[in-house]
Amino acid sequence: WDAIIESIHGCTACELAQNCTRKVPGIGSREADLLIVGEGPGHDEDIRGEPFVGRSGQLLDRMLAAIGIAREQVYITNIVKCRPPDNRDPKQQEAQQCRAFLEAQIEQIAPKVILSVGRVSAHNLLASTLPVGKLIQQVHKLPGTDIPLKVTYHPAYLLRNPSAKAIAWQDLKLLRQMLQ
Numbered sequence: 001w002d003a004i005i006e007s008i009h010g011c012t013a014c015e016l017a018q019n020c021t022r023k024v025p026g027i028g029s030r031e032a033d034l035l036i037v038g039e040g041p042g043h044d045e046d047i048r049g050e051p052f053v054g055r056s057g058q059l060l061d062r063m064l065a066a067i068g069i070a071r072e073q074v075y076i077t078n079i080v081k082c083r084p085p086d087n088r089d090p091k092q093q094e095a096q097q098c099r100a101f102l103e104a105q106i107e108q109i110a111p112k113v114i115l116s117v118g119r120v121s122a123h124n125l126l127a128s129t130l131p132v133g134k135l136i137q138q139v140h141k142l143p144g145t146d147i148p149l150k151v152t153y154h155p156a157y158l159l160r161n162p163s164a165k166a167i168a169w170q171d172l173k174l175l176r177q178m179l180q
């Protein structure tokens with residue numbers, strides 16, 4: 001595990017590494033049943049070196065709390081470990097270069113369930129281009145593994161579109177069942 005985290009901190013594979021303030025490998029329990037995968041660090045995460053600590057993160061914490069899960073019980077990481085400038089989407093090549101880190105983290109944690117939040121995460125994990133609204137309609141498996149993968153809306157999307165919270169609540173209830 002330490003080697004994975006160290007190699008993230010030492011990574012210079014793409015342009016994101018040159019422009020970020022801090023690498024954001026992930027946070028939480030290495031024995032977690034639930035692995036949450038977001039898109040990439042934003043402004044607050046880049047400064048703190050921790051994923052989902054800004055407004056989206058606060059909503060994510062409340063979403064987890066609603067199904068009785070504390071942030072400390074899960075592992076939270078992102079598709080890319082460095083902040084894309086101006087919060088642009090990570091490029092395909094950047095996501096690919098960062099992929100080995102995520103795969104190593106998944107192998108070590110061996111989660112029971114993966115929660116993929118938002119379009120960039122879902123598209124990368126599922127190698128799909130379908131809209132999130134479609135991808136949330138069924139439970140997937142992480143390709144190449146037997147790990148069930150649930151897609152849900154990104155908390156940033158829910159902050160902009162509160163009407164989607166009803167669907168996200170259904171996702172969370174299903175997630176709770178999947179973890180039982």
Ligand code: URA
Binds near residue numbers: 042050053
């Ligand atoms: N949005 C993400 O996708 N990841 C973070 O870590 C923060 C905001």
